[in-house]
Amino acid sequence: MQxxxxxxxxxxxxxxxxxxxxVRQTAREFVEGAVIPVIRDAYRxxxxxxxxxxELGRLGFLGAxxxxxxxxxxxxxxxxxxxxxxxxxxxxxxxxxxxQGALVMYPIWKYGSDDQKxxxxxxxxxxxxxxxxxxxEPDFGSNPxxxxxxxxxxxxxxxxxxxxxxITNGSSADVSxxxxxxxxxxxxxLVEKGTRGYATSDIHxxxxxxxxxxxxxxxxxxxxPGAALLPGxxxxxxxxxxxxxxxxxxxxxxxxxxxxCYETARxxxxxxxxxxxxxxxxxxxxxxxLADMITEITKAQLLALHAGRLKDQGKLEPAHxxxxxxxxxxxxxxxxxxxxxxxxxNGVTDEYPIMRHLCNLExxxxxxxxxxxxxxxxxxxxxxxxxxx
Amino acid sequence: xxxxxxxxxxxxxxxxxxxxxxxxxxIQESDLNYEINEPDAYALEAGLQLKEKSGGxxxxxxxxxxxxxxxxxxxxAKGADRAIHIEQEDVAGAGPLATARVIASALETEKPDLILxxxxxxxxxxxxxxxxxxxxxxxxxxxxxxxxxxxxxxLRLKRELENGYFQHVEMPLPALLTMQxxxxxxRYATLxxxxxxxxxxxxxxxxxxxxxxxxxxxxxxxxxxGSSKQSxxxxxxxxxxxxxxxxxxxxxxxxx
Ligand SMILES: Cc1cc2nc3c(=O)[nH]c(=O)nc-3n(C[C@H](O)[C@H](O)[C@H](O)COP(=O)(O)OP(=O)(O)OC[C@H]3O[C@@H](n4cnc5c(N)ncnc54)[C@H](O)[C@@H]3O)c2cc1C
Numbered sequence: 001m002q003x004x005x006x007x008x009x010x011x012x013x014x015x016x017x018x019x020x021x022x023v024r025q026t027a028r029e030f031v032e033g034a035v036i037p038v039i040r041d042a043y044r045x046x047x048x049x050x051x052x053x054x055e056l057g058r059l060g061f062l063g064a065x066x067x068x069x070x071x072x073x074x075x076x077x078x079x080x081x082x083x084x085x086x087x088x089x090x091x092x093x094x095x096x097x098x099x100q101g102a103l104v105m106y107p108i109w110k111y112g113s114d115d116q117k118x119x120x121x122x123x124x125x126x127x128x129x130x131x132x133x134x135x136x137e138p139d140f141g142s143n144p145x146x147x148x149x150x151x152x153x154x155x156x157x158x159x160x161x162x163x164x165x166x167i168t169n170g171s172s173a174d175v176s177x178x179x180x181x182x183x184x185x186x187x188x189x190l191v192e193k194g195t196r197g198y199a200t201s202d203i204h205x206x207x208x209x210x211x212x213x214x215x216x217x218x219x220x221x222x223x224x225p226g227a228a229l230l231p232g233x234x235x236x237x238x239x240x241x242x243x244x245x246x247x248x249x250x251x252x253x254x255x256x257x258x259x260x261c262y263e264t265a266r267x268x269x270x271x272x273x274x275x276x277x278x279x280x281x282x283x284x285x286x287x288x289x290l291a292d293m294i295t296e297i298t299k300a301q302l303l304a305l306h307a308g309r310l311k312d313q314g315k316l317e318p319a320h321x322x323x324x325x326x327x328x329x330x331x332x333x334x335x336x337x338x339x340x341x342x343x344x345x346n347g348v349t350d351e352y353p354i355m356r357h358l359c360n361l362e363x364x365x366x367x368x369x370x371x372x373x374x375x376x377x378x379x380x381x382x383x384x385x386x387x388x389x
Numbered sequence: 390x391x392x393x394x395x396x397x398x399x400x401x402x403x404x405x406x407x408x409x410x411x412x413x414x415x416i417q418e419s420d421l422n423y424e425i426n427e428p429d430a431y432a433l434e435a436g437l438q439l440k441e442k443s444g445g446x447x448x449x450x451x452x453x454x455x456x457x458x459x460x461x462x463x464x465x466a467k468g469a470d471r472a473i474h475i476e477q478e479d480v481a482g483a484g485p486l487a488t489a490r491v492i493a494s495a496l497e498t499e500k501p502d503l504i505l506x507x508x509x510x511x512x513x514x515x516x517x518x519x520x521x522x523x524x525x526x527x528x529x530x531x532x533x534x535x536x537x538x539x540x541x542x543x544l545r546l547k548r549e550l551e552n553g554y555f556q557h558v559e560m561p562l563p564a565l566l567t568m569q570x571x572x573x574x575x576r577y578a579t580l581x582x583x584x585x586x587x588x589x590x591x592x593x594x595x596x597x598x599x600x601x602x603x604x605x606x607x608x609x610x611x612x613x614x615g616s617s618k619q620s621x622x623x624x625x626x627x628x629x630x631x632x633x634x635x636x637x638x639x640x641x642x643x644x645x
Pocket of ligand 1: 099133134136139140141142143165166167168169208209214363366367368369370371372373376387388389
């Protein structure tokens, strides 16, 4: 296999400026040089390649689109291109960077106190500290508004009780942004590793996102100081605004996984011969699959780029992001399946990246708002009728 | 404190899709992606490492049309301090002597301590531009350099010879070195570096050929290598047939 060159059927690259090209190139070279050589084994062994964290920090990928605290203040298109390249490597790697940047750094940056910002943002940016985002609970996934975790005032402190689960980076996190119900609605708390009453345990047996840590967090009379409260936001819009940031990145990221699958399949079908010594790419049904895949990738690229430009103009709305996340995750999954098919038996081994992407994308379809939930967001937008319950 | 000039070239990306231009004397440029010439990337890396060790300045110089700006930007993003872009439309037709001449004249006022170039370019592969540049500037040069150490006013170098042999040489500064690929780990541009690159100085000058410098090389025809299948069967006793086969493989197919 030659090194990854991207997929650009419709000359969409011509819409990127030279800085955007350079940002993508840096992320692409990093993935080619540092991620591809280690990701298969990490996935097999079910561990996150932690050795990459310092370099992710040094290159500026953590919180790349934030301003200040050492962050590079990249545009949202540049940020999206980074997510795309990282997920070309592995969705677990992109998840790490999404959680750190969009779900932990962004809320601290946007809603945090000065002390919280100074304490955490530079360290999270450099990868010296890891963060996680605890919203989902065992009984509340798609419907986080009904969460059971509580935080109660006790003098100057807060006392947390409850359980979070499916939390990316949970057990590796130095700081956990936990959303809990209070007298004044849902609030965010920064809980540090080692706080009494706070424990984590990893979820094992995942057949997806194996190169990513996923944990449960438990809070049993876990006491945190008043300064742990995220002061700037209350209500569900706190976590939802973070999710909008992360979902936007997912809309780009999955294109990377889709491109990798498509490109692997395209090259494979041109070399693999069946029937009369002809490459399987010469058979019409195979070509139709390739044509469908490249068409869907191209549409996804246009959707992502347009959404990115809107975001840079401050015009991108959550209902737009729902379309981006839902469509792109769905087509990426379809493309992974079709690519797997085109590789025949070879498609099921980890000698090729396709099955890994395919398994990962099953998670991506579910997390950060399932396919259904985003359909309901879009449905509500076009009818004015909320159909969640 | 050294002033280091790194001469870089933008070349078609290695796995570009190649089609012969309708004119038949070059490839169709609209198909191409461009990237930094690989040995030049190593020259840049060596320059940046020397600067990090002993301080100073890294200036990159490149000749070519407007598109070359992206490769210059990349070098600045990786840590070069400033750049000189010698604008010239037809680098393909220029040839190494003409190219070295415009670079030499652009460097007249710079007075660098050290000039680094790639050993050769991935597109034409002349392997001469650096060496001619050294002659034009009256500097000593050494080629195929794997490693550079600066010792006060002199250099200690590791050169690659053939067959896995190396040579260690010492030479005085100022000097010009042509660098070999693969001797270092190339750095990635950081996002901060990419941002800073925008504010760094790029001096653009017109690539005027000095008096009397015509192009020395003209490309007659570019074509895809033809492929034809030929089978030959060697009769006779196995020992003789095998000897004949080895000879053909060595001297005709040149694969041994
Ligand atoms: C690997 C991994 C990492 C994760 N990381 C994090 C993290 O870091 N932080 C975090 O907080 N969470 C995380 N999650 C959790 C994720 O966000 C939830 O799994 C997701 O929100 C779905 O919730 P659920 O699993 O409880 O599914 P459910 O909500 O039970 O949904 C199950 C099915 O029912 C459908 N459904 C539910 N309600 C409706 C409805 N009203 N209409 C139509 N269909 C409906 C869903 O679409 C889905 O198909 C992660 C999950 C995974 C797998």
